[in-house]
Structures are given as C-alpha cells and as structure tokens.
Amino acid sequence: xxxxxxxxxxxxxxxxxxxxxxxxxxxxxxxxxxxxxxxxxxxxxxxxxxxxxxxxxxxxxxxxxxxxxxxxxxxxxxxxxxxxxxxxxxxxxxxxxxxxxxxxxxxxxxxxxxxxxxxxxxxxxxxxxxxxxxxxxxxxxxxxxxxxxxxxxxxxxxxxxxxxxxxxxxxxxxxxxxxxxxxxxxxxxxxxxxxxxxxxxxxxxxxxxxxxxxxxxxxxxxxxxxxxxxxxxxxxxxxxxxxxxxxxxxxxxxxxxxxxxxxxxxxxxxxxxxxxxxxxxxxxxxxxxxxxxxxxxxxxxxxxxxxxxxxxxxxxxxxxxxxxxxxxxxxxxxxxxxxxxxxxxxxxxxxxxxxxxxxxxxxxxxxxxxxxxxxxxxxxxxxxxxxxxxxxxxxxxxxxxxxxxxxxxxxxxxxxxxxxxxxxxxxxx
Amino acid sequence: xxxxxxxxxxxxxxxxxxxxxxxxxxxxxxxxxxxxxxxxxxxxxxxxxxxxxxxxxxxxxxxxxxxxxxxxxxxxxxxx
Numbered sequence: 001x002x003x004x005x006x007x008x009x010x011x012x013x014x015x016x017x018x019x020x021x022x023x024x025x026x027x028x029x030x031x032x033x034x035x036x037x038x039x040x041x042x043x044x045x046x047x048x049x050x051x052x053x054x055x056x057x058x059x060x061x062x063x064x065x066x067x068x069x070x071x072x073x074x075x076x077x078x079x080x081x082x083x084x085x086x087x088x089x090x091x092x093x094x095x096x097x098x099x100x101x102x103x104x105x106x107x108x109x110x111x112x113x114x115x116x117x118x119x120x121x122x123x124x125x126x127x128x129x130x131x132x133x134x135x136x137x138x139x140x141x142x143x144x145x146x147x148x149x150x151x152x153x154x155x156x157x158x159x160x161x162x163x164x165x166x167x168x169x170x171x172x173x174x175x176x177x178x179x180x181x182x183x184x185x186x187x188x189x190x191x192x193x194x195x196x197x198x199x200x201x202x203x204x205x206x207x208x209x210x211x212x213x214x215x216x217x218x219x220x221x222x223x224x225x226x227x228x229x230x231x232x233x234x235x236x237x238x239x240x241x242x243x244x245x246x247x248x249x250x251x252x253x254x255x256x257x258x259x260x261x262x263x264x265x266x267x268x269x270x271x272x273x274x275x276x277x278x279x280x281x282x283x284x285x286x287x288x289x290x291x292x293x294x295x296x297x298x299x300x301x302x303x304x305x306x307x308x309x310x311x312x313x314x315x316x317x318x319x320x321x322x323x324x325x326x327x328x329x330x331x332x333x334x335x336x337x338x339x340x341x342x343x344x345x346x347x348x349x350x351x352x353x354x355x356x357x358x359x360x361x362x363x364x365x366x367x368x369x370x371x372x373x374x375x376x377x378x379x380x381x382x383x384x385x386x387x388x389x390x391x392x393x394x395x396x397x398x399x400x401x402x403x404x405x406x407x408x409x410x411x412x413x414x415x416x417x418x419x420x421x422x423x424x425x426x427x428x429x
Numbered sequence: 430x431x432x433x434x435x436x437x438x439x440x441x442x443x444x445x446x447x448x449x450x451x452x453x454x455x456x457x458x459x460x461x462x463x464x465x466x467x468x469x470x471x472x473x474x475x476x477x478x479x480x481x482x483x484x485x486x487x488x489x490x491x492x493x494x495x496x497x498x499x500x501x502x503x504x505x506x507x508x509x
Contacts (some may be wrong), residue, residue, distance in 0.1 A: 028483050036442065041479055047445040048476055054439025058480070078442055088449060138450055165450035186450040227451050252447070254456050282462075289463045297447065297456040306459070315466050320445035321457045330455050 031133035085132035102203035107262035119149035130160035145173040170213030193234035225252035242288035260399035301393035304411035307385035323389035327367025379417035
C-alpha cells in the first residue's frame, strides 16, 4: 500500500497542472540570435531554432539599428558565432555529498567547499541568466537534494521563466525531492548499473535505494529518468538498463561518457570504455531502443562515437546533435559560483562568477580553447563531421594528451589515424 | 512569386527536443537517429503548427530577452 504522502504529492501535482491549464498557456519565450531566433516550446518540450524570416513572422527581431542582424551571411547559420547566451546552465548548487562515489566528477565530500554560495547568491545568478535569455537550468551537485533551499531556488527560476531540472543520486532527501517534483521539468536519478554493477561503478551498494527513490518519484511525476555513466564495467548491461527503465515506466535514459574529472581522474584508465566498446556504442543503444522503446539521450562527448557510424549530417544538425559546446550552448557554475565552460572543466583564467556572466560572455577571449574549436589539428581538421563534433571532449583531451585543444583521443577516427601515422622503427636484427 | 512568399515565411532550422536534467553535459536526444529523417519530417510540421497557433495575436508576442546584446565576434577562421 502506498504511503499517504505519495497520494498527497500526486494530488498536489495534478492540481498544479490543472491550475496551469485554467490560466491558459504561458506566453512563448524566445530570444533573437544572429541566425534568427530560438523559441522555447513547453508542449511539446523543445527548443526551436528558426531563421530571420521566421523570427520576423513571430515579431522577434533586434531593436532598430541594433547590429545583431547586420551580417546577412549569418542568417540561418546556427553555429557561425557563439550564441548570444547559453541555452542551459548547469549549476552545481553544492559540492557536499555523503556517498563518495569513486568516480565523482566534482570530487564531492561531506564537507563540500568552504565558500559555497547560498540561496540568495544563486537567485541573483538566476536573475542574470534570465536576463540573458537562458532557457533551462540543470541543478546538480554534490547532492543538491539535501539543500533546504533547493525549492526556493527552483521556484525563483520558474518565476523568472527558466525551467529547472534536477539530477539526484536518490540516496538521501528523497522526501524533499518528491515534494518539490512538480517544480522541475525533468528529474533524473543516477543509476550507473543494476545490482552489483552499480557498486562496481560507484564504489558502494546503493542500487536498492536509488530504485526505491525512482519508484517514489515516478508515482508523482511522469518526467523521471535515469542518468547512466557508461563504463567498461556496465557496458554489457546497457540492454538490461533500458529494460529496467521500461519496467519502471521512465521517460528517458541519459547515457554519459566517463570523464577524467574530480575523483574520476584517478580511475579514468580503469573505468573508461574500451575502443571496441566506443565503436559498438551506437549499435548497442539502437538495439536497446528498438527493443525497449525508451527515449535515449547521450551527452555531448559521445558525438565522435555517433559520427563514427556516419549518420546524416543534416539529421544531426536538425536535432542539434553537437559535440563540445561548452562556453557556447551551455555553461557550468561551481558551488562557489565560478563559471566554467562545462561542469567538467576548470574555471577559465579571468573567468567571472555566474552572476556576472553577461559581461564575460561577449569578450573575444572568453572560454579560451572551448570557443577555438575551429583551429583543429588533424584528423579533426579534415573530418566532415568536425563542424558538429567540434573535436570531441576537451576534458578527455586535456587529461590524456595534456592539451585541451588536441583531438579527442578516444574518437575512433583519431585512434585509427594515430595508428596509421605512427612511426614504425625498423627492427635491427 | 510563390518562391518569394515561401522565403518570407522562413525556415525552422533545428529542433532540440526535451529537457536536459543532467548537470554535467548537454544531453541530446538520439531516439530520432533510430527512426531517421522521416520522423523529423513529421515532427517539424507539428512544431510549426504549434508555433503558428501560439504566435497568433490572441496569444501575444513571444517574450524575449529585454535587451539583445551584440553577437559575440566570429572566430578568426569565420572572418576569413
């Protein structure tokens, strides 16, 4: 029998939804860009990129004499310049977390950082992001579910027109997340494997608790999914993970590549997938999708592994499947407020706190190598997918090659190219 | 003339479906890679219809960021 709180939360969610319907649809939110405009749809949930004529037809255009549309060749070209603001901001509200995953990309600890921001600073940051026209927030940690002011920050984001989304481990503070569930657009629980595989990847046996949290959240909210960090230990379990998501009636499975960041730096060599697994990634996911019919998302660092199978470039562009778009489509912010190009990257030299992002965003040197992706070396330079992939994951390149500008060393094309161009010394008998 | 009218209506360039809850990377929906371009071809008119409905005078204008700012400078290779 379900606890009373579950029924109450479901009732609250239904009432919130009905209240929204009675008021009628909220006005569309959008912003003008050099190529045209971006418009946010709530139903169906999507960001729509349109050219200048389409934007004009929606009464969206820059103020008269504003230079945004001065360059005719920018019209319709989404990636010719960095966006005027990120589409989404990833806010690490805290770096406190008790569970101590061995691969934690933020190296979270029970004590967190000494100078972490509180609710008021984060709300100011959200004001800045809202003024810039950011659409989505991804709230994470550490474990941000433990923060007593999580709801206050999420409500503020809603008031300012941003959609807050949440990732949680599901190991703690589940009551709070269930109570706040209607505030979030999407909630994902981290599940890096089923049963023993969970412990192998995370370093502790937390699957049953995560599973219980998922069941409770799913009872009050439809938009609940799981995040899965794919490693060589759980790769063979991907089909079972999709089957699990189907059984739990989850809305999506988001697959993440293991990054050498935080504590993950020390375990990267033991955890990252093998080259063979990277090459098999897309076919395996496609088979699981066909069999279990659960929506699949992958993180930006998987684009080289998708491109390896030569999908239609037009299709990838039409679906906004891009590689590293840190410091452009997205930004991160540390628990101390420091802006980063993405959550795995260190704050850039001279970078601001996120409540002062706007002034920094427009500087020519902003986000350094993340925005200089066009200056690529071979084999990226001659790759037909480079304008989409942008050289793969900068964080992996920094860790493995010592230079963030290097081509992603785990990209199958890069692996093959390095094998072909390796100097073979003559064997002296 | 027909071509000119079509051009004036403009184009949907791309659609990024869903919301990304993951605070560590830009999640992209690859479900459509499985179904292929035909699914996208079906989705685009649906999205266009929703936009058309929602941009009617009754629905009001799109709420935009109040003060559009200068677009960031193109990178060196753009300028070439």
